[in-house]
Structure formats: structure tokens, C-alpha cells
Amino acid sequence: MCLATYEMENFEFLLGMNIWYDILFAVNSVSKIMQSKDMHIDVAIDHLRESTKEMAIEMDIEPKFSEKRKIHRKKHFYDIDSDEIAHSAEDFFRIDYFLYILNQSISSIESRFEQFLEYENMFGFLFDSNKFKTLREDELKKYYINLEKILSFEDHSDIDCLDLFSKLKLLKEILTNEINAPLKILNYIKR
Template sequence: MKGKNLGAQALLLNINPRAFYSACGCHSLNLTVCDMAKTCGKAKDFFGIIQRIYTTFANSTKKWKILKDNIGDGLTLKSVSSTRWESHINSVKAIRFQISDIRKALLQVADVDKDPKTSSEAKSLANNELGDFEFVVAIIIWYDILAAVNLISKDLQSKDMLIDVAIEKVQGLITFFKGYRDTGFTTAVEIAREIALEIDIDPAFRKKREIKRKKQFDENPDDVLDASQSAQESFRINYFLPVVDQAIASLTTRFEQYKSYEKTFGFLFTSHALNSLDDKNLRSSCSSLETALRSGDKSDIDGNDLYVELKLLQDFIPKEKNMGPIDILNFLKRLNCFPNATIAYRILLTIPVTVALAERSFSKLKLLKSYLRSTMTQERLSGLTLIAIENDILENVSYEELIEEFISRNARRMSRFC
């Protein structure tokens, strides 16, 4: 069952779509980036600066032409999305790889624009933001982070994504952030220094003015904080580490539901995982799955029967090939003698990784339920919604056969009344 089918069922059964969002991987990634952007004041200000740069050029066609003349056929500036945080990669990428050209365009706008406010804004962005080494380091860090998150988000939205593959990708993303926490900052600083030399700015972190205070007579020198902490180390501790640590914590917390899926269905993910279980562990896994699928006094499967079927299936499945859940389900259909195992694998394959397609299904309502169709019945609305959602299946339907069947039914009805 695909994501759009889930959305269609929820829509036709009058189920709140938020019930499907709790397990959506893309929503969880989106909220993870949102959490990262709120970790500290500098992280919040960063995306505000990105939006200010875009707004400066987008306010008029003349300023946009100045931008295009400087970047040529390069990446176009994008507005910062207020909802899809992982799509911020498009806004950051254009500045990350064209910071020199964009800075020149801002200085040119500051020179030619007659509006003092606009001229001052453009000059401030060129000198104070793009001319600040901290901002250059920050844009490299955020590009690395958003590129990794966006890559996984795109993969999770694929139609054939399975829950076991999604778990591996999310675990890989967590591993990436753990490694990036150790080496990412040093690499970002080195790249930022090369860019700083290219755009002719000081490749050093801005030192804050040291606040002098009166020393108390009974004060222990060991209790005083180390005032000699470098500006670079301060940036790493107060900016870089909170953002990356928040990413690791959010991913671990928001994808905790995936761990419960893995604990319940993990022994069914691959043929190698199934064959690796001994009798005791296999029986325990079947019993746990029966309990998880139980509702009241009824369960979708019988744990003891499932154990017998899977024990026999271990001898049927080829040992040299590692089969996935779809391959195993097709194998079971050909044999047609493993009812409980077939149900278990069907349930496994219906777990939604993402509901991006389901969201698009709900968006069909505003196209169908218009003011001109205010008196539409529920049956007609459900029919039109199903047609709109499953339009790819509808393209393969033979209309001529349906028309002929409809005419033949009417002809029989007419002869009955005559």
C-alpha cells in the first residue's frame, strides 16, 4: 500500500490526516532542522540574513538584473521557505558557492541605488554579513547540514521506500552528525579561510571586547573563567556544537518510533535476518508480533502458526540470496501455503515511511469541493476524490468497455419496463 492510498483511505473514511503524520519521516526531518535553527540566537539570525539578501535583489527588476549580471548562469537566489525547513538548502546553496559574486552585486546596488535605506541595507549586508568571517563559516556549516538532511528527505519520499531501508538511512544520518561533530568544524574553518582570502576579508573570528571587572580580595584565581578562550573556540562551543548536538538529539527522539518498528518487525526485514534466528528467538519474535497486532481478543495472526510457517520457510528460502520483504512476499504468494506469514509481510509493507503523497491527496479537496459544488453529496465527493488521487490507475482503464456495460444495463432496464 503506497502513501497516496493511505491518504485516500483517510479522506474517504473521514479520518483526521494528522493521525498519519506522526510516522512521517519527512515531517520529522523538517522539525529536526527547525529545532536546530532555534538552538541559539546566531542560528536564528542566520536565516534572517539569507532572507534579507534575497529581498534586497527581489524588490525590483533593476536590482535583480544587477544580480544576474554578476552571477551569470549560476545559481539563482531563493526565498527562505517558512514551512519546509529542509528546502532551505536551495537558499543557502546559491550564496555558499557564489558569495564573492553576490557580495559584488550588493556593493554595486549600494552605489547605484538612489534610495538611502536600500543602499544602506545592501552595503551593510556586503560588509557586515558577507564580509564577516563568522558568517562565511556558518554558511559552510549550514550547507553541509542541510545537504545531508535534504538528501535523506528526498530518499524517504520515494514510492518504493521500505521501513527497513528508512531505518538504515536515518541511522546513517545520525552517524554522519556524530562524525561531523568531531571533524566538521575544522574542515569548515579551512574552507572558509580560502573563501575569505578570495573575497578579500580578514580570515579570523571577530574578537569581542573584554569586559574588565574588579577583582575581589578573597577571589580564587582557579574559580575565574578562562578569559583567554579564543573567538574561534567560543564560536565552536556556543554555535556549532549546540546546532549539531540538537540535530543528534532530535533525530534520536523523533525517529524513536522507527526503533519500535524494528523491534517488532526486524526479524522479517530480510531473509538473512529470518534465517539467523534459532528456534527460541524465532518463537519469541512471533509471540511479540502477535501481541503487537492484537486488538482486544482478536489478532491478525496466530503466533504459534506463524512460528511453524516461518520455521518451514527458513528451509524454503534460498540461502545464497538476501531477499527483501517484497521478494519474500512474492515468494509466499507463489507457494500459497503460508497464510500467517503472508499477512505479517503485508502488514510490514503497509507501514508508511512518509505521507508526502497523502498530503497531496488531501490538497485535492480544495480543487474538488469548490463553491460551485457546495451541494455535492458525500458519495459523489468520495468518487471524484478517488478518481483524482488514483489518476494513474484510471489512465489504464478502458472507457469503451465501461460505456458499453452502462448502455447494456440501461437497455435491459428499459426492456423490463416496456
Template sequence: MDIEPEFPSKRQRKRKRHHDEINDQEEEIQLSAMESFRVNYFLVIVDNAILSLTSRFDQLKKFEKLFGFLFNSKNLKSLDDSKLQECCATFAKAFSDDKSSNVDLHDFVSELKVLQVTLPDGLMSALEILQFVMAVDCYPNVSVAYRILLTVPVTVASAERSFSKLKLLKNYLRSTMLQDRLNGLAMCCIEKDILDNVDLDCALNDFASRNARRNFF
């Protein structure tokens, strides 16, 4: 940035001492320019950054505490029966209320115990474990747990991106656009990576077949 990292020293003004002041009174601490910058700016910025990062990752810590044993096959296979029971109880409690629960705790523990010994050797991700579970179709509670794990949002990045795209669309086109069209364009902008893989010819043919207004005589 072409800024010289220099801190020029300024002459410190000395306060006039009155005759009735005690001689051993504490003198005001005088900081050099570099020390003043470090105390009043640098350390303040560092403290704010640490505080922001800590609060930012609190959610991830809670997520890891709840789903950590399901992250991969290594984590799952490393659990003994007591630890597995504890993790499953925490998970079931988080996704239940007074009337119902997304998973049955007893069946969930039993299914995971069987899964620990039936999973193929080698490290498997959560998605690969879900694909394995769906293929054999005999672990209903485990299937629910992994689907929750893989669909729970753990960051606001997607939401921030959505609002960013929506702001652009509303600024340039909102005055002449209906809500349905705004929703469609927002989806196209937000999911551009998926849109790039769409076969346009098939999409056009499908659109034409749905909106055909031909008169046959």
C-alpha cells in the first residue's frame, strides 16, 4: 500500500506542577508512538477478531459435538458401546420433543452396532455411508440420521450469497418484474453451477410442449 511503517515521535507536553502537589504522586505513563499504536489499535483489532472467530465457530463446535460420530466410518468404528450409547442419546434428544422423535434410540443404537461391523474397510465419508445404507435398505434410523447430517446448514454463507444475488436482481429488474419471475431468476443466479449443466435444448423442448398454443383445423 506504499505506506511506510514508521511512527514519528511527537514531543510530549509536560503538565505544569502546582506547588501544593505531592512530589511522589504517580506520573502519567507516557507511551511511544509505536506502543500507543499497539495498545490502542493493533491489540483492539486482534481482540475483536478473536471474539468474532470464537462466536463464528461456536455453531460448528455444537455441530461437531452432535454429529461428530457420524462424520466418517473411522469415527463410527472407533466408538465403544458406552460412548456409542451416549452419542446416540444426545442425537435423539436433539431431534425429539415431548410427543415424537425422528429416531428411535434403542433401534438407532442397535443399527449402528451392526453397521460398525458391516461397513467396508477403508475410510468412508458420511455421504458414502448414506449411499451404502440406502443400498442395503435395512437401517431406517441410521438413514434418517445421515440425511439430517447432510442437509443441516452449518454456515450463513449460502444465505449471504442468496441475499447478495437478490439485491442485484431487485435493484435492476424488480420494478418491472412479478414475484414468480423474481423467484425463478434468483434461483438461477444462486444455483448457477447447477444451471450450467442443464441441457438447454431439452429445457426449451419441455417449455414449448407445456406452452403450445397451436390450433388444429
């Protein structure tokens, strides 16, 4: 019997494959939505926030990020080494495989969500053309100055905030209700 056949007849292998399939299916579905050309990142962020808050409330969990801290304990000579604790095969699989995958998935999702929040803080004023068109001039300036700081290194900047401000102020006045999606706006600017 070859190794592949032996592994495929192994219950732990099949369970692991099932877990990975479910995780990757969910991630792939969300990834396809996030990559669609008519996806609005501000809407996606709001949806993530709301659905996560609803889930937290249903589970009676406070809807906020908690600070993580590591607990270190001094090991004494009479302590049992964690490797010496006997676990059943199910406990071993749950602890060393399932919970590990779950922790990695949660960590990855948290880092992506934090990235989206960072993008929203930097470029959020550009995500929604309706919000963009309703910004007052002082709010618009504040966003551009912030963007210039973010895109600067030492005394060098990738953008001139006043030049960008004047161009986007003009764009704000030119945009119509028909030109509202990011792709439509880019095509309009390109023309």
C-alpha cells in the first residue's frame, strides 16, 4: 500500500482535509467578492464591522479588540513537562491541528481587517464618490494634508498636497451622479 493511499484512509487526514476545505472555501468566497470590480471598500469595511458586531452580541461578547498579553511562568524542577501529559488522539488532533489552524486563520483575518482600516484612514475620503462630493473644503484639506504626511519619508513626499487638493476639488465639482463607481471615475479622469 502506498503512502498516499494510507494517508487517505486515515481519519485525521480526512478530517484535516475537510477543515481546510471549509476554511479555504469561505476565504475564497470573500476574496472573490473583495476583488470584484464594482466592490466598494468602504461598504465592505462597514459590512465587516456590522456583521462582526452582530455576531459578538449574539455570542454575548463585547465588540472590541482586546489587548493580548503573554503569561510567563517560571518552571520548577517538579513541574510536569507539557510533552509528558497524555492526551487522547482526539485531544491531540484538536489541540495540535484544529486549534492551530483556527488561531492562524483568526490571526490572518485580523491582520487583513487592520489593513483595511489603515487603508480607510488613509484613503477613505476617496472610497465613496457621494461622500467625497459632500466634503467641505476644510475637511478636504485636512484629508490631503494627512495623505501627504502618510506618503512622505523624511523631507520627501510623493505628492504635493496643494496640487492634489486643487485637482480633486475640481474633480469634485465635475463628478456627476452617473460617474460614481471608482472604475468609472478612473476612466473619466483617463479620458
